[in-house]
Amino acid sequence: MAKQPHLMIEEGDVTDLALVPGDPDRVERIADHCEDVEWVSSNREYTVANAVYGDRPLTICSTGIGSPSAAVAAEELANVGVGTLLRVGTTGALQSHIEIGDMVVATGAAKDEGTTKRYESATIPAVPDHEVLSALVDAAVDDTAPVHVGPIVTDDAFYAETDEYVSAWEDAGLLAVEMEAASLFTLARRREMRAGAICTVDGNLVEGTQKGETEDEELPPKARDNVDRAIEIALEAATEL
Numbered sequence: 001m002a003k004q005p006h007l008m009i010e011e012g013d014v015t016d017l018a019l020v021p022g023d024p025d026r027v028e029r030i031a032d033h034c035e036d037v038e039w040v041s042s043n044r045e046y047t048v049a050n051a052v053y054g055d056r057p058l059t060i061c062s063t064g065i066g067s068p069s070a071a072v073a074a075e076e077l078a079n080v081g082v083g084t085l086l087r088v089g090t091t092g093a094l095q096s097h098i099e100i101g102d103m104v105v106a107t108g109a110a111k112d113e114g115t116t117k118r119y120e121s122a123t124i125p126a127v128p129d130h131e132v133l134s135a136l137v138d139a140a141v142d143d144t145a146p147v148h149v150g151p152i153v154t155d156d157a158f159y160a161e162t163d164e165y166v167s168a169w170e171d172a173g174l175l176a177v178e179m180e181a182a183s184l185f186t187l188a189r190r191r192e193m194r195a196g197a198i199c200t201v202d203g204n205l206v207e208g209t210q211k212g213e214t215e216d217e218e219l220p221p222k223a224r225d226n227v228d229r230a231i232e233i234a235l236e237a238a239t240e241l
Contacts, residue, residue: 004076007048007061008041014059015050017084017241018077019234020070022180024062030088030231031060045069053235063087066156067115067183074187074195084132084241085184087197088234090227091152091176092161093204094169100204101226103147103233104175105136106197109182112165113156116186126154126185132196135237140198142236145229150175152199154182166205176201194241200230 003010019030024047031037034051041048045064050057061077063070074085091104098104108127111117116126140147153174155161161177169177181197188195203209 004079006043006072007046007076008043009048009076009080011080013040014048014077014080014082015057016082017056017086017238018059018061018082019086019088019238020061020063020073020184021088022063022065022070024064026088026227027060027062029227030235033231033235034058046073054239056239058238063180066179067113067154070180071115071183071187074184074191074193078187078191078193083193085188085193085195086132086136086234086238087181087184087195087199088230089178089180089197089199090202091178091199093176093201094153094166094174094206096204096206098148098175098201098204099146100201100209101145102201103140103145103226103230104152104199104201105133105140105147105149106152106181106199107133107149108151109185110151110153110174111182111186113154113179113182115156115183119186119190126182128185128196129188129194132194132237132241135240136196136198136233138240139233139236145226148175152176152178152181154179161205170206177205196237198230198234200227
């Protein structure tokens with residue numbers, strides 16, 4: 001099989017399970033929790049590394065921002081034999097009781113983006129694999145950060161998340177909004193993979209806070225600190241998969 005054109009990997013370069021953060025810099029942050037780190041490739045928004053956590057070999061691959069680039073990563077990882085995807089990301093809360101730094105484990109993602117519509121009808125649900133979801137919930141319950149388990153929404157227009165959209169999402173009982181989960185869940189199902197997602201809350205759109213609005217860095221301090229908790233939860237879940 002030829003080398004994948006975006007991830008720049010081929011069969012045998014990676015393991016059967018991949019943690020997939022959006023931010024390329026977070027690949028190194030995840031790798032810091034692991035041993036036997038091997039840097040595999042770096043191209044565009046995609047950085048790929050292999051590592052071991054406990055006795056579990058795994059791959060770490062960034063997806064960049066949004067569903068189009070996440071779908072490319074999912075397709076190419078599937079092409080080289082990856083069978084499980086664990087998204088480790090950040091998200092904006094849509095319910096007033098969810099605080100910055102809390103964890104959200106997604107039980108499904110509303111497809112309010114355009115990528116999955118090129119693959120299938122919007123009426124087909126984007127949901128995680130049950131085993132992956134259960135492993136994330138079990139690992140999250142053992143952690144100290146508050147954890148919210150429920151449906152989220154995936155959107156692909158960060159600067160078009162108007163008050164009307166936020167209100168509709170809040171009224172629907174969606175916990176949070178992010179930009180990749182629906183495409184990862186959809187591609188995983190279509191490619192006979194497993195997928196799940198845990199995200200750290202970096203702002204609350206209902207309360208009028210978004211990442212980067214009051215800080216010199218993208219994430220507020222509590223969210224930056226608790227990203228490590230999401231990483232640890234995902235790694236613990238990986239050991240059970």
